[in-house]
Amino acid sequence: MWLNEQKISDAAISQYRKLLRKSIPKHIVIDGLFDLSKLDEVVKVLQQSSCWQTQKHTYFGLYVDDKQWQKANKEQRFVQRDVWLRNALSANDTNTSHTNNINSNIAHDFLAYLRGNEFMPVLSRIFNVTLTDMHVADPAINTNYFRLGPNDFVAEHADDSPGREVCMLLYLNQEWDAHTGGELVFAGKNDQQISIPPLHNRCVLFDPSTEGSEHWVNSLNTKYADRFRYNVTSWYWSE
């Protein structure tokens, strides 16, 4: 069981719905939503595996290559981070030990769980909208792990897209303190920015079509150059 039951009781859900109605952008922060010991196993896989690939986006094109990246100036570059290669582990199966395979399965299992018929209805209840992958061409690419190093960044952007109803960000950073940086920041209303530290097992849910939902990630403090900031990003659609 991945979810903490008490976090999805009827009372908890109605509280989330109340908070959503009041917030700008429409968002909630849920700490401790998932089973901590299982998430810790996931983190071990993410920290050990070498299955990461740098991903670069400009405002003009997603997944640009190095040539296009070099051509873009600083203001045009909006994401540089690593994406987890979900298929690399199974492709390397012959090279990894049995134990590694069991461990890496848990990271895969969690991604599948986040798109499954237990978790998606919970989000549907919170946001009062039917979420379905029925018409999503490749649901799996809408849910993955990412990591940011000290030279990486996620600059201001919006995640809105027709039919995209909910964005979920889950943070997987066991040792985080106020000096580490890497906060998620929502633009908010009238420049009332909302800054959210990326604490372990903290889940941020937001409606990307709402006012003030543009967001970015504060840069990591160079003092923590040996650390990565891990998260899951997951997008959910109604059509």
Ligand SMILES: O=C(O)CCC(=O)C(=O)O
């Ligand atoms: O890592 C974060 O806090 C934000 C990530 C993000 O904005 C995205 O994946 O679209």
Ligand SMILES: [Fe+2]
């Ligand atoms: Fe985003």
